Amino acid sequence: MTMHHAGLAEVVRRDPRYAYEAYEFVFAALTHTQRVLGRRPPELPEGEIGPEHHVRGPELLEGIRDLALREFGLMARTVFRMWGIERTDDFGEIIFNLIESNLMSKTDEDTRDDFHNVYDLDQALVEGYRICVDDE
Secondary structure, X not given: OOOOOHHHHHHHHHOOOOOHHHHHHHHHHHHHHHHHXXXXXXXXXXXXXXXXXXXXXXXXXXXXXXXXXXXXXXXXXXXXXXXXXXXXXXXXXXXXHHHHOOOOOOOOOOOHHHHOOOOOHHHHHOOOOOOOXXXX
8 A cells, every 4th residue: 555655745744643554545445435335526627516515523533444444454453553553542643644735635624633532542443353254
């Protein structure tokens, strides 16, 4: 998944609490969430995404959880810890770092509080995890 982006490298340099890969994952999770919610924008020039494509903080956190479990399974919690992520608030910090660097956008209603204590990462990523096997 790693692709070098100079803008992301600068964000990590300014706030080294979170790994570069955490920022990449947030972008992947945004795309995943928009697709799941039917809000994936068409390929448009940068900055032309409309409000109909907007994803609120709690919606994005659900997409983050879903993608993490799909990509990392039971290792999701460990991966997040390696990236410096201990609680949902950390995703808010990552998102707002990206917003402040003009790599993401927000509405006037979006705040860091949207990410505050939305769910417990241990419960969401470890407890009750089920492996689904498709019968063919």
